[in-house]
Amino acid sequence: MxxxxxxxxxxxxxxxxxxxxxxxxxxxxxxxxxxxxxxxxxxxxxxxxxxxxxxxxxxxxxxxxxxxxxxxxxxxxxxxxxxxxxxxxxxxxxxxxxxxxxxxxxxxxxxxxxxxxxxxxxxxxxxxxxxxxxxxxxxxxxxxxxxxxxxxxxxxxxxxxxxxxxxxxxxxxxxxxxxxxxxxxxxxxxxxxADFDRPNITYRIVTKSEPRKQLLDFIRTDGHVDGQPATGIVYALSRASVEKTAAFLAANGVDAMPYHAGLDREVRHDTLERFLRADGVVVVATIAFGMGIDKPDVRFVAHIDLPKSVEGYYQETGRAGRDGLPSVAWMTYGLADVMQQRRLIDQSDGDANHRRVQQQHLDAMLALCETVDCRRAQLLRYFGQDAQSCGNCDTCLTPPKTFDGTVPAQKLLSTMVRLQRDLGDPPYGAGHLIDILRGADTARIRERGHTRLTTYGIGTDLDAAAWRSVIRQLVASGIIAPQGDYGVLTLTDKSGPVLRGETTVMLRTDPARPAGGRSTRGSRSAPDLPDADRGLFEHLRAWRKADASRRGVPPYVVFNDATLRELAALRPASTTQLRSVSGIGDAKLEQYGDDVLAAISGFDAESEPA
Known part of the structure; x- marks a missing residue:
């Protein structure tokens, strides 16, 4: 063997x-x-x-x-x-x-x-x-x-x-x-x-505000390697979101294409071929895309919608950095995601046991999103593996602040109780509840007499964004729950202990800085080459692309980036030296040996000072 x-x-x-x-x-x-x-x-x-x-x-x-x-x-x-x-x-x-x-x-x-x-x-x-x-x-x-x-x-x-x-x-x-x-x-x-850890992947989850703009900012800052656009995958939950996101990125200078089952088979085939064979291509897709793809140089995987399970998230993010080089798994997540996923579970065709399993999957995913501890450790614990803080995820690089959110939670829950008990109103969504707490003067509040509530205006200490963060975290923890198709919120069995002060609610403070910037990047999140090797590496990439095109195969089938990096560092001058490079066996040595040696010697000759 x-x-x-x-x-x-x-x-x-x-x-x-x-x-x-x-x-x-x-x-x-x-x-x-x-x-x-x-x-x-x-x-x-x-x-x-x-x-x-x-x-x-x-x-x-x-x-x-x-x-x-x-x-x-x-x-x-x-x-x-x-x-x-x-x-x-x-x-x-x-x-x-x-x-x-x-x-x-x-x-x-x-x-x-x-x-x-x-x-x-x-x-x-x-x-x-x-x-x-x-x-x-x-x-x-x-x-x-x-x-x-x-x-x-x-x-x-x-x-x-x-x-x-x-x-x-x-x-x-x-x-x-x-x-x-x-x-x-x-x-x-x-x-x-085996060890499920992928130490070359930096995990980052940011609060959703304008997801497509956040995604674009992320790609513009972290979606490049050595100054060149990187290959990436963006996952969205619906076909409509896939197409809109791909169009938005393309309109803003990103080489992006949509991929989902509703597209013509030939279109999907052409998209997959471009993704496999070209550099710097971003595919925006539903979750079916990527299973089994052996493309090693995907530098980032992004989610603009909440995945349904930690297993799915791990599988999808694992499509980045298969070559072991630094890569990023980025996701934006918000209250609407939680509401949508809860609604999908409630409306699913499965039996009660199926819905319970889906709810367990969602709860674990929400716990990963809302954790104040190391995301990597949380992820690995889900698969039964103990882990220490990694120092290379967003919560390690920029630890989130926490605060006692019991009083804000009680204000919200009291408002919900009084609307139903005192006024006999049906449940309301997050926006209207926030308007009541912040004392907004809207037609809906006046018409329904909500200014008479004792909780009207008691939440002015928090702005609307902070209240949405509170509600998102309360939904994630099961203290309140969405109901029906209209995103209304209802009390749960966990609400009472919070209202009575029997349970303390600790919440995290969402970062106020822009979501897509470089401030959370760690030292391993960009596979930059030493200056002395960069020129030869790019020269070898160009040779590889031309040779792959001639043979009709994806470039990584010729040599993957890790092999090219080793070639650029070692600069082998003989077949014996080539044989020591990882990823070059007998067949590749026979097929490419003379050509790659010629490419290296040609570059070295051109680079010699006159």
Whole structure:
């Protein structure tokens, strides 16, 4: 297996648990692997598939990405192929013939295809080295990306009892982990749970005011690397928001494109191709975009709407910095997000148990947003991992101030009680409650007699923005709750103890400074090169782009940025020296060795003083 690691993938050593996992699967054992995005999950099944006799079958959830995954393997000299609906019948027949004749090292299929009688008959006709079930959290109805066709994958254990199976995911709580094990019939498998920390990612969550302008400010300040626009992903909850945000960014000079399921297939294909192959592209998308994308140089992931769960948030932010270089996960979040998510849960088609699970997911997400402690530590604790303060998230770099918010909370709750008890009014939304507390003279207040309330005007010590922050945090903590389609607020079981002074309410003060500025950036949040290496690095990027275009593959398939940085620092002058660079195996040395040496020597010659 060491020979395959070095000659095919160009690595001298395994990382973390990779060696143990590979050795276990090569020996025929089943495995469940929980490892963060960018942690090297692919090697855990790719190396055993090449070492063991037969073809490795990889279950991948998104057919749109299989071609790039296969292209990357072929660049390494691996005989890989896929079967999916994008192929003609002739192309599928060619792949099937190659499988039967034993010519393939790896075959990618979607779970929907694997569950068909035709595909299973095909697999019975050849020799299989292993089954790799990628994105295994999709089997869990407690997770965030449930796919019904994953449920049938447990049958692989009965159909191919002697073929090892490895299930992999980048995100799973203990509950999801248990469900993966049960549903995929992996009770006897060996479990490997890696460190979920992604220290190269700086987590930042800011209070929402004007989200698109905040996003633009963030991209203009943090969306550049060495002065060049960086590649990024922006997530929005709705298709309409995706299109409006992409149009806004494009109108303001950002190379941004929308991506969602409602767009024409050809448009989506072209957008994905540009994202994979060009530099500095920003894709604004719904959450479906990004699963399985192996693009290593995404420098930021931004959310302009609140994710539905911590698992989803972790999975999406993990698409930044897969190459291990510094990256940023930025999110803007506000009261409207909380109200919207609560409303979606109340209106969902699921049963009471489903709604309770969704509420638990939301509560955990709100706790991450409102924490005054280290965000990274809070995130890791959600996945059952202990952690110390990281020093590289916004709450560590700029610790938020807290205050005793019991009295403001009591003022708000008293207003809500008096509106219903004294006046018999229905519940109201945040805006009207704030107007009452601040003593506003509006037609609605006068017409409804709300100036007679004893709480009218008792909240002038806080401005409207501060009151919205109080209400947002009270909703997040469950002391008040949204109800219905109109964003009205109601009391909960937690309201009484606060009103009676039995519970202290501690709140955080939202920062007053602009949300998108550089003030919260840590030393690891921009992968700047030493001045001596920058010129050669950019020269190599230009060479890589031209060569990738000629070959029809994404630039990172040639070499990723981490390899280019090492080349710029080491300046190898021979194939022997090239061989020591991480990510350059036998196939890449043969394909690119002479060209990259020529590019380096040519740049050095041009740079020599006259």
């Amino acid at each position: 060491w020979h395959v690691l070095a000659s095919t993938f160009g690595y001298e050593s395994f990382r973390g648990d990779q060696e143990q996992i590979v050795d276990h699967v090569v020996s025929g054992g089943d495995a469940v692997v929980l490892m963060p995005t960018g942690g090297g999950k692919s090697l855990c099944y790719q190396v055993p598939a090449l070492v063991r006799e037969g073809c490795g079958v990889v279950v991948s959830p998104l057919i749109a990405l299989m071609s790039d995954q296969v292209a990357a393997l072929r660049e390494l000299g691996v005989h890989a192929a896929y079967l999916n609906s994008t192929q003609t019948s002739e192309q599928r027949a060619e792949v099937e013939s190659a499988f039967r004749s034993g010519e393939l090292d790896m075959l990618y299929v979607a779970p929907e295809r694997l569950n068909t009688a035709g595909c299973r008959a095909l697999l019975q006709s050849g020799r299989i080295s292993l089954f790799a079930i990628d994105e295994a959290h999709c089997v869990s109805q407690w997770g965030h990306d449930f796919r019904p066709d994953y449920l049938a994958l447990g049958e692989l254990a009965e159909l191919w009892p002697d073929v090892p199976r490895i299930a992999l995911t980048a995100t799973a709580t203990r509950r999801t982990h248990a469900e993966i094990t049960e549903r995929l019939h992996l009770a006897d498998a060996r479990h490997f749970v």
